[in-house]
Amino acid sequence: MSERAPYASDPAQSRGRLHAASHSPTRSEFQRDRDRIIHSTAFRRLQYKTQVFLHHEGQHFRTRLTHTLEVSQMARSIARSLRLDEDLAEAVALAHDLGHTPFGHAGERVLNERMAAFGGFDHNMQAIRVVTRLENRYAEHDGLNLSWETLEGILKHNGPLVDRAGRARGRYATEGLPEGLDEIPASADLQPWTHASLEAQAAAIADDIAYDAHDIDDALRAGLLDLPDLVDVPLAGPIVREVLSRWPGLESSRQAHEVQRRLITRGIEDVVATSAAAIAAAAPRSADDVRLAGATLIRFSAPMAEAEQALKRFLFDNVYRSDTVMAPVRDSERMVADLFDHYVAAQDLPGRWGEAARAAASPAARARIVCDFIAGMTDPYASEQHARLFDAARRLG
Incomplete structure (x- = not known):
């Protein structure tokens, strides 16, 4: 790995864990977090939790676990290219879906409705509950006792929850802040008004890239879409036309794979180029400068962001809301x-x-x-x- 950038998170400078832990001679603090997450019960359960298609509908559809592994690989790729800490990016990616319910977003919607009188249900906050309270394997404490930086990434990988005055931001401005935000057991305040580390931002955008490419792949496998259905769809369309033109007689599963891998590659390359320019413009000198930058620095270019949102709308209408x-x-x-x-x-x-x-x-x-x-x-x-x-x-x- 090339030398870590000055604005990357440094495990040697971690803000620590809630409970003191012995020194590891072989692993950094973020590597220990990654390992604790992988060995958790909640992580194993992801194997049998729905991504889009229910687990029993076919052995080749994504589950929460396979999706999580794919996100972690992409997060590491982005982090490596930008000279960030790959292990923190991986740890946040591996933990980002630990709070998801059975049956995907269907279960989440129901629990949010049933819990409306008691603070609602938010899967990011639930992931925090899992790693700080609900995992109960250790002799000396509940939870996984993760580092401050990993907890921050799980909570804020999609951006700040509030502004500096404590007013809710983004979707929380209409939905309300998640229950328990002010009760998170951590070694220091997680500062919900700041942005997360670049490593956590890399995990968040890797999640978007994975959703786009892999939900198309699963929809093709399920017969909900054929490649010609995508030729006029933003982001995917130019790639589909390229693949169909170059390999017109190739079996459909191979054509689909060529489309999927090009979507991933172009997404990551766009993010790396755009983010490198954004970081250079912001000129952060430390990870704390990143938190106070006032904007997400790991991001798509404007044309890619617009096309990506249009692709999501297409998938919502034609896949996620299909009768199947x-x-x-x-x-x-x-x-x-x-x-x-x-x-x-x-x-x-x-x-x-x-x-x-x-x-x-x-x-x-x-x-x-x-x-x-x-x-x-x-x-x-x-x-x-x-x-x-x-x-x-x-x-x-």
Whole structure:
């Protein structure tokens, strides 16, 4: 690896962990974070959580786990090109989806609705809850005891949550700030009004590139799209025309792969060139200068950003809202709603979850425990619990 840039995050200068940890002679602080995330239970569960297509619909569709691994690879590529800390970029990328529910955004929508009276549900904040509270494998503390920089990246990789006066920014200006923002256990204030490190910004934009390329690939596999459907779509269209012109008789799966890899390559190359220029213009001399830069520095060029948003709109209309996707989504929403309502009313959560719910000081605290329990479920486990609870009830009825 080339020498780290002065504005990159330096693991030797980390703001530390909430709980003191022994020195590692073989790993940096950010490498330790990466390893703790990979070995966590929440990370393994991503294998059985929906990305777009439900896990049982085909063995070759992305899951949250395969998507996460692809994002981490792209984040490292961007970080390497810009002389950032690859390990921090990877750690943030590996953790960025730990707060996602079973059944993808369907489960998230339901939990947000059911928790509306108790602060709602936000998957980024849920990821923070996972890595600071809900993982319970260590003898001396709850959570993974990650470094301040990794926690900051998980929380703010999509940008500041508030302005310096504490007013909500972006989508939070209309949706409200996530519950628990002022209660995050960390070694220092995560400063929700500042931007995150360049490494976290690299993970965020890698997520966008992965979504675009891989959701097209999965939609082609599912038969929701054919390559000719994309010839006039921004960003993808010129690449599709190039591939179809160069290899007109090639089997469709190979054509699709050529389109996918070109989308990824062009996205990353655009980001690296644009970001290098933005960093040079801002001239940060440290990672803290990046946080106070007042703008996201890892970004697409303006033409690429416009085309990328248009591609997302196309995918929303033609893939995410298609009957093939939405029919199981509606079933999934019903299952999550049924499970939430049952556990809140019956108060029969298993094991430590039941103990915590019985000891909860308020209905809001009990509802949050139910929310945590359901959010951590895999798709198969949620389906099994729904069948156990409701199929038996229907039989008895």
